[in-house]
Amino acid sequence: MIHCKGGVMRGGFYFWLLVGMLWYLHTCVVQGQEKPGFMLAAAVQGSHQMHGSNKNEGNDFQHVHALAMDADGRTLFLGAHTGLFRSDDSGRSWKKVTISATRSGFDVMGVTPDPRQPKTIYVATHEAGVFKSTDGGTTWKEVNTGLGGTDVHGLAIDPNEPQKLHAAVREKGDGIYKTTDGGGKWTRVDDGPQGELKVLTSVNIPTGMGGIFLYAGASTGLQRSPDCF
Amino acid sequence: MGGLPTNRTVNGFAIDLENSKTMFVAMRDGLFKSADAGASWARTGNDLRNLAAVTINPKKRDEVYVSTMDGTIYLSADGGMKWKKQR
Numbered sequence: 001m002i003h004c005k006g007g008v009m010r011g012g013f014y015f016w017l018l019v020g021m022l023w024y025l026h027t028c029v030v031q032g033q034e035k036p037g038f039m040l041a042a043a044v045q046g047s048h049q050m051h052g053s054n055k056n057e058g059n060d061f062q063h064v065h066a067l068a069m070d071a072d073g074r075t076l077f078l079g080a081h082t083g084l085f086r087s088d089d090s091g092r093s094w095k096k097v098t099i100s101a102t103r104s105g106f107d108v109m110g111v112t113p114d115p116r117q118p119k120t121i122y123v124a125t126h127e128a129g130v131f132k133s134t135d136g137g138t139t140w141k142e143v144n145t146g147l148g149g150t151d152v153h154g155l156a157i158d159p160n161e162p163q164k165l166h167a168a169v170r171e172k173g174d175g176i177y178k179t180t181d182g183g184g185k186w187t188r189v190d191d192g193p194q195g196e197l198k199v200l201t202s203v204n205i206p207t208g209m210g211g212i213f214l215y216a217g218a219s220t221g222l223q224r225s226p227d228c229f
Numbered sequence: 230m231g232g233l234p235t236n237r238t239v240n241g242f243a244i245d246l247e248n249s250k251t252m253f254v255a256m257r258d259g260l261f262k263s264a265d266a267g268a269s270w271a272r273t274g275n276d277l278r279n280l281a282a283v284t285i286n287p288k289k290r291d292e293v294y295v296s297t298m299d300g301t302i303y304l305s306a307d308g309g310m311k312w313k314k315q316r
C-alpha cells in the first residue's frame with residue numbers, strides 16, 4: 001500500500017473538492033495521507049490558451065514554449081514553435097539547433113538538461129516525441145521506445161537520479177510516462193494532471209515515501225503529485 | 230498556495246536545484262516567486278508580462294532568465310528583482 005505525506009496540499013483538498021476543480025480520479029487523501037496523483041497547487045479555474053496570441057511577425061521563435069540552461073551554466077536552450085535554439089551569450093544571440101538531419105520544423109515543447117551531465121540534454125517535441133543529446137546538442141537521437149504517442153508537452157528529470165525522467169504525452173497515448181534508463185524505455189504510469197500541460201518538473205522535495213514531487217504547470221494552474229506512481 | 234492569480238495558465242516553472250523550496254512560475258500575468266515550496270507566492274519583476282518560460286542558472290543561482298511568448302529575453306542577476314532586456 002502506498003503512503004505519501006503531502007502537508008502543503010492537504011489543507012486545500014476539501015476546498016477545491018467543493019469548487020469541483022480536483023482531479024478526483026487520481027487525487028485523494030486517505031486517512032490524512034496524500035496518494036500519487038496531481039493536485040491543484042494554485043487557485044485556477046478555466047484557462048487561457050496562449051497559442052496564436054502575442055505573435056511577433058518576423059520573430060525567429062514565433063511562440064516560445066521552454067527555456068533551460070545546461071548544468072555548466074553556460075548555454076541557454078530555448079524551445080519554440082519553430083524549433084530548438086541555443087545561446088552562449090546569456091540570451092543576446094541565438095542559433096538554431098538541428099535536431100534531425102532528415103526532418104525539420106519541430107515544435108519544441110520542453111527542454112530538459114541533465115543536472116549532472118552538462119552535455120546531456122533532452123527535448124520534448126510536438127510531433128516526434130523525445131530526443132536526447134549527449135554531446136551538448138550537436139547530435140540527437142530519438143528515445144521514444146514505449147511512448148504511446150509522439151506529442152510530448154513536458155519532460156521532467158529527477159535531480160537525484162538523472163536516469164529517471166517523466167514525460168507528459170498528449171492526444172494519442174496520453175498520460176505520464178516514466179523511464180529509469182535515460183529514455184531507453186518508457187512505461188505509462190499515470191493519467192497526468194487536469195488540463196493542457198505546459199511544463200513538467202521534478203522537484204527535490206521528499207514525499208515521505210521514498211520519492212519526490214512532480215510539479216505540473218497546466219491550463220488549470222500549478223499542480224503537483226508524488227512521483228511514486 | 231496563495232498568491233498566484235486565478236483563472237490563468239501556468240506556462241513556465243523553475244526551481245533552484247540547491248534549494249528546492251525556491252520556485253518561479255511564469256504566466257501571462259508575469260513572474261511569481263515562492264520561497265516556501267509553493268505555499269505562498271509573490272509577484273516579482275513587476276513589469277514582466279506575457280511570459281512563456283523561466284529558468285535559473287544552476288551555477289549562479291541568483292541569475293534568472295525569462296522569455297516572453299514572442300521571444301523577448303530578460304535576465305535578472307538578483308534572484309528576480311531587477312531585470313535587463315537581453316534580446
